[in-house]
Amino acid sequence: MSEETTEKETFERALRSLEEAVELLEEGELPLEEALACFERGVRSAGRCRKVLQAVDTRVEVLLKDRDGALNVSEFKEE
Amino acid sequence: MHQPLPHLTVSRLCALMREVLEDNFAQVVVDGEISNFTAASSGHCYFCLKDENAQVRAVLFRAQARALRFRPENGMRVTAFGRLSLYTQRGEVQLIADDLQPLGVGELQFAFEQLKARLAAEGFFDPSRKRPLPPYPGTVGVVTSASGAAIHDILTVLKRRQTGIRVLLRPVRVQGEGAAAEISAAIADLNRHGEADVLIVGRGGGSLEDLWAFNEESTARAIFASAIPVISAVGHEVDVTIADLVADLRAATPSAAAEIVAKGRLELESHLDHLILRLCGRMNDRLTLLRERVAGLERRLRSPRQMVSQWRERQSELERRLVRAMAHAHREKEGRLRALAGRLDALSPLNTLSRGYSIAFAQKSGKAVTDASALSPGDRLCIRFSSGSARATVEEIEP
Numbered sequence: 001m002s003e004e005t006t007e008k009e010t011f012e013r014a015l016r017s018l019e020e021a022v023e024l025l026e027e028g029e030l031p032l033e034e035a036l037a038c039f040e041r042g043v044r045s046a047g048r049c050r051k052v053l054q055a056v057d058t059r060v061e062v063l064l065k066d067r068d069g070a071l072n073v074s075e076f077k078e079e
Numbered sequence: 080m081h082q083p084l085p086h087l088t089v090s091r092l093c094a095l096m097r098e099v100l101e102d103n104f105a106q107v108v109v110d111g112e113i114s115n116f117t118a119a120s121s122g123h124c125y126f127c128l129k130d131e132n133a134q135v136r137a138v139l140f141r142a143q144a145r146a147l148r149f150r151p152e153n154g155m156r157v158t159a160f161g162r163l164s165l166y167t168q169r170g171e172v173q174l175i176a177d178d179l180q181p182l183g184v185g186e187l188q189f190a191f192e193q194l195k196a197r198l199a200a201e202g203f204f205d206p207s208r209k210r211p212l213p214p215y216p217g218t219v220g221v222v223t224s225a226s227g228a229a230i231h232d233i234l235t236v237l238k239r240r241q242t243g244i245r246v247l248l249r250p251v252r253v254q255g256e257g258a259a260a261e262i263s264a265a266i267a268d269l270n271r272h273g274e275a276d277v278l279i280v281g282r283g284g285g286s287l288e289d290l291w292a293f294n295e296e297s298t299a300r301a302i303f304a305s306a307i308p309v310i311s312a313v314g315h316e317v318d319v320t321i322a323d324l325v326a327d328l329r330a331a332t333p334s335a336a337a338e339i340v341a342k343g344r345l346e347l348e349s350h351l352d353h354l355i356l357r358l359c360g361r362m363n364d365r366l367t368l369l370r371e372r373v374a375g376l377e378r379r380l381r382s383p384r385q386m387v388s389q390w391r392e393r394q395s396e397l398e399r400r401l402v403r404a405m406a407h408a409h410r411e412k413e414g415r416l417r418a419l420a421g422r423l424d425a426l427s428p429l430n431t432l433s434r435g436y437s438i439a440f441a442q443k444s445g446k447a448v449t450d451a452s453a454l455s456p457g458d459r460l461c462i463r464f465s466s467g468s469a470r471a472t473v474e475e476i477e478p
Contacts, residue, residue: 012132018354025361034219035365042358049351052217053344055243060234062225063272064251067244076248 012049017041097165104163110182110325113155128159131154137174149181149190156182191294194321201302210308213276216343218245220275222265225250228283230332235332236337242344247275258292263301266464270306278305279336280322281312293322302326312336432465453477
């Protein structure tokens, strides 16, 4: 669970960081060294986003509730 | 004449009346308008059925009231199915209703319109509360039957689109008694679980009766309360369901809902591609510009020593050009002189004289004589030969 959340958060944070980097660069007012640092940040964020989006297979799981109301995830087999 | 009547207690009278009523009106079907409707905290409903000229008291007990899909209201015209009895404590005739049906419209249609109006008043369908789908649809929670067409269609689309989206199915019954409660609980469960970025709530097509769970208040409230954006996907063509109206987005079918989610993911990929292109493009542009500017400045940047040596070079070049130009001019003049001298030589009469010709000049005018008639006897001539000259006097003229 925590892994999923982390992946999602990582992605959203990385995407935001990438968008910010692009906007900053496009404003064109950064001094060169800051612009280069910003560019590098953008490239790193883009790499993180790419990594998350690489998966293409559809994973199918089923969320079941046990008697105590606890939720458990297991693999789903289509009937 | 007068046979004395037996005295009855009130209770006895009422018991008799009740017996008569219950025996003779064990089943009645009455059309009328509801008035004085009261839903008691016990769950029983009390009201009057009336027309222009008369009215009768009626009761709908808890179990039957709960089974109704619409809510009875004052002024509503209904058909009541039930029996007559006597409310003995007050000695009043009472219609005990087993079921009510709205007059004129189907019960389901009526219940639908009623719930729709009520939820609309509560702001459930307010466009301003429709949320956008999440930017990163990594996990999609699905509330539907594990064995129905809906989950099959959703998985088919997502697998074909190769989006890498994770599907988290919360299986429920989608029709029949209790379906709405299961659907509502499932939406709440997925919210509690917290991994889904978007929910698809739906089922394949069916009759209005089959789709009813999606027109129930509990389903509507669960969708409204969901912190995760909800796509409704009830496969039907004619009408919308209440679930469709409350959901953040309505898809016509489960497949369409899956397409929407997949599209979000593909758009995200394209957005990312675009951002990367913009990032690199902007940096490249900037570096190219800078490189050009630096090169330009470099060209313009010179030390004084360089400038002296450049002047020196320029000076010696000019010198070389000057010398070259002078030499050229000299050679040219020399050539012209030689050419002119040659032509002068060719034109000189001295050459002709050397072949034995001579020129006579009139002494008076000093001009060469070309016509004898211009002379007179006695004129003095100077005759020029190739070498030397002689003076002579004209004796006779032969024209």
